[in-house]
Each structure stands twice: as structure tokens, then as C-alpha cells.
Amino acid sequence: MITIQPFDTTQDGHSVSLVILKNASGMEAHFLTYGAILQRLIIPDKREYTDVVLGYNDLITYENDPYFMGQLVGRNANRIANAEVVLDGKKVSLSANEGTNHLHGGFEGFGKKIWNVAELDDEVVFSYRSKDGEEGYPGNLQTKMFVKLTEANELIMRLEATTDQETIVNLTRHEYFNLNPQSGEGITKHALQINGGGILPKNENNVPTGEVLRVESTPFDLQELKVLAEPLSELDGGFDHNYVLEKYSAEVPAAVLAAPGGSPKMEVHCTQPGLQFYSAAGIDAVPNKYGAIQGPSPALCLEPQYFPDSPNHPNFPSTVLKPDAVYRHEIRYKFL
Numbered sequence: 001m002i003t004i005q006p007f008d009t010t011q012d013g014h015s016v017s018l019v020i021l022k023n024a025s026g027m028e029a030h031f032l033t034y035g036a037i038l039q040r041l042i043i044p045d046k047r048e049y050t051d052v053v054l055g056y057n058d059l060i061t062y063e064n065d066p067y068f069m070g071q072l073v074g075r076n077a078n079r080i081a082n083a084e085v086v087l088d089g090k091k092v093s094l095s096a097n098e099g100t101n102h103l104h105g106g107f108e109g110f111g112k113k114i115w116n117v118a119e120l121d122d123e124v125v126f127s128y129r130s131k132d133g134e135e136g137y138p139g140n141l142q143t144k145m146f147v148k149l150t151e152a153n154e155l156i157m158r159l160e161a162t163t164d165q166e167t168i169v170n171l172t173r174h175e176y177f178n179l180n181p182q183s184g185e186g187i188t189k190h191a192l193q194i195n196g197g198g199i200l201p202k203n204e205n206n207v208p209t210g211e212v213l214r215v216e217s218t219p220f221d222l223q224e225l226k227v228l229a230e231p232l233s234e235l236d237g238g239f240d241h242n243y244v245l246e247k248y249s250a251e252v253p254a255a256v257l258a259a260p261g262g263s264p265k266m267e268v269h270c271t272q273p274g275l276q277f278y279s280a281a282g283i284d285a286v287p288n289k290y291g292a293i294q295g296p297s298p299a300l301c302l303e304p305q306y307f308p309d310s311p312n313h314p315n316f317p318s319t320v321l322k323p324d325a326v327y328r329h330e331i332r333y334k335f336l
Helices: 059-064 229-234
Strands: 002-009 015-022 028-032 038-045 048-051 071-073 084-087 090-093 116-120 123-130 141-149 154-163 172-174 191-194 196-199 240-245 255-258 265-270 274-278 301-305 327-335
Touching: 002 059, 002 116, 002 123, 015 141, 028 141, 172 301, 191 274, 265 301
Parallel strands: none
Antiparallel strands: 002 015, 015 028, 028 038, 038 048, 071 172, 084 090, 116 123, 123 141, 141 154, 154 327, 191 255, 196 240, 240 274, 255 265, 265 327, 274 301
């Protein structure tokens, strides 16, 4: 079942709709056309239904939110050093919205835009046209997100983009997950597995050095399901690191997250080579829809993407999109 209904109006007068997808087992995904935000993700867990993503009840809080809460992030996820790239042999300056860095698409990335929405049989498609020069990016970029909720309790999001000039594209989702929100506690008792044997070390500006560090014998080793309390206690500032995925496909999850006690459990599947794990250690508390969840680390983000600062590292997979190509990326949340 798919329902599209009015939600609210932005401070500058744009109407925002609420898009609700439901399946027969009671799972629901609620998206806003503002930022293509996933506002609620309600999953069946034994005899209960749990909303496992942090978010807000009202639009104005999303408009003022500094955490990219539930957004579709673009044109470029993560950081670009010195807010500068080289395209077609020319230097291109992007907006510097985090010191000297360009972060998550700039001052008003895709998560602050109004998206169009249309229903297509058993899925919906969100679309947004980013104009040439937006946040410094060249080219008119047409972006689509196809969303489907299956009877196997999977939320599938297919991202596509095309351009009329050579540009940079690296899209991701920015959900904050807490599989036990009714407790009011953060994610230290959750267990996490990431199928990546390496991370990208960062410099003082929080961008990759270009090296790959093996995770064995470090707090970053999450190759087996591990309760997060111990590694979080060993890392000053928690996790905000990009993992180099060695296994990622529709069949093999990039990550597995389990609530305290082992249920519910979520798998993250993707088609990109990197996964940014952000433990939100710097967030003291989030008001959320049902009352505050205390930090640090009230929730966590698992962001499938190309590597941070890829345009400035020739050894990283390229994020350049040319006019004759189509950017494609699938993200899937599966609940067990």
C-alpha cells in the first residue's frame, strides 16, 4: 500500500508531502518530499512495532536540523578537502561549509531541497533537478530515488543520476538508527558487524590521507558481530570513519546491526565500495519523535558511498560522472 498526503509547509511557503509505504506484515516507511527524508521506519518485532530511525514530528525542526537527519545526501556525500576538485582539466571551487571542507553537498545539499514524487505500481520515485552551478557543481544533474517496500521486510532504494556536463556524484542515505529507542538509551549495547577489513585514516582536517589501514588488532575491527561499548570506549570521539568494503552485494550485507538481546536485527546491503560508520559521539541528545534519546551516541549512521575526498585521490574509485553515463547505486535495509 502506498499513500501520498499533505504534511506541512516550509518557512518559505513550499508544500511538503508525506509518502507512506506499507507491507502486509505491518512494516512502514514514511518519507517526506523535503530532503527525501526517511521520517519513520516502523518494523514488526515479535508482537511489537518499533520505529527504528530518529527524527522529528514537525517540518521546522528538520529545516533547522544540523545533523542531516534521515536525508538523501548529495551531490557529494562526506568531505572534499579544500572544497576543490579538478574536472575536465579545470579547477572547480565548491562551497566550503565545514571550515575549508565541502561536506555532504554544501550549505543546502539535497537534504534541504523539495523533491517531486510519483507513484509507479508497487514503488514510488522521488526526483530532483540540481541546476548547473548549485553549490559550485558544474552541470544540470537529474537525480531519482526509486523506493520499494517488499513483503520480506526490505526497504530498497535505487539511486540514479544523469548530467549534461562532467561533474561529481556520490549519493548516500543518512538515517540515524537505534533499534531499541523505547529504552531511551543510545547504541552502546547494540552489536555491529561491518564486512570491511580496512578503514581510511584521516588527517587533522578529517579527510583521508589516501592510505588504507587494516583493522585487525584495532578498535576498528568489526568483521565479526561485536557489542559497541568496548570499541567506543577505546576511541576518543567515537567512530566517523569510512570502511573499505570487501563484500557488498544484494546477497552479502555490508553491515549487520543487532539490538541488545539480538532482536531486532538489520542488514545493510549496498553496491558501493565504502561504508561510513558514524557513531554520533558528539551528539548529546536528540529530541526525537517519542522523547529524548540521550547521548553520546544516541544512534548511529551507516552510510554506503564512494570514498570521502575521492576526487583528490587517484587511487580511490572515481566519482566523476560524464554526460554519456548513468550513476547507479542501490541501498537496502533488511530486517530479520
